[in-house]
Amino acid sequence: MFLMIYSKKNAGKWVASRKGKVLATDVRLAGVLRKVKDHDKDSLQLAFVPKTPFLAGFHAI
Amino acid sequence: MRFDFYPYEGNWLPIIPVIFACKKNRLPPILALVDTGATHTILPMEIATELGITIDHDDRIETQVAGGTQCFIYPSPFMIDCLIRDPGASMECHWRAPVFFSEGQHIVLLGHHRCLEKFDATFYGPEKRMELHPRFRDR
Numbered sequence: 001m002f003l004m005i006y007s008k009k010n011a012g013k014w015v016a017s018r019k020g021k022v023l024a025t026d027v028r029l030a031g032v033l034r035k036v037k038d039h040d041k042d043s044l045q046l047a048f049v050p051k052t053p054f055l056a057g058f059h060a061i
Numbered sequence: 062m063r064f065d066f067y068p069y070e071g072n073w074l075p076i077i078p079v080i081f082a083c084k085k086n087r088l089p090p091i092l093a094l095v096d097t098g099a100t101h102t103i104l105p106m107e108i109a110t111e112l113g114i115t116i117d118h119d120d121r122i123e124t125q126v127a128g129g130t131q132c133f134i135y136p137s138p139f140m141i142d143c144l145i146r147d148p149g150a151s152m153e154c155h156w157r158a159p160v161f162f163s164e165g166q167h168i169v170l171l172g173h174h175r176c177l178e179k180f181d182a183t184f185y186g187p188e189k190r191m192e193l194h195p196r197f198r199d200r
Binding site: 033 | 067068069070076078080087088089090091092105107108110111167168169
């Protein structure tokens with residue numbers, strides 16, 4: 001089972017989900033945490049969905 | 062510890078849930094990209110706020126992302142507790158790591174320093190999954 005949280009619909013938002021179901025979204029982490037504050041914390045999953053494709057890799061400091 | 066890749070815009074990426082905590086503050090599992098090209102672990106600044114960490118904005122380090130774009134990152138004043146769980150088994154492992162926070166980086170990146178370097182990481186691309194085997198004692 002794959003959860004399609006990384007969808008354009010959720011771009012630019014934090015997404016809270018549980019067992020494949022999106023419970024809440026918000027542009028701010030604090031906002032989505034507030035919306036799911038009554039849920040069991042360990043059963044949740046949070047993710048930020050970027051607006052643009054990943055191009056990660058910090059390689060120098 | 063086995064993790065399935067996540068679909069993202071036609072690609073499949075090595076993304077795993079990680080629980081971050083600092084002192085008594087603990088967040089739900091957050092999806093993090095296993096970034097073998099990253100030197101350090103980078104967390105969005107919003108996570109610092111939720112963990113109750115005050116960042117010294119004068120203590121910043123200029124760095125580069127792949128491609129050469131420059132950005133600033135801020136070291137956490139505290140070690141951060143990191144915990145991952147195998148979704149298909151009861152196995153979990155916990156370690157403490159120094160991390161950096163970034164204003165412009167919203168994706169959690171798991172880098173080498175004190176993080177990926179603690180594991181054997183094997184990517185099974187065609188099967189769209191990865192395995193992490195800790196090479197340290199849980200603490």
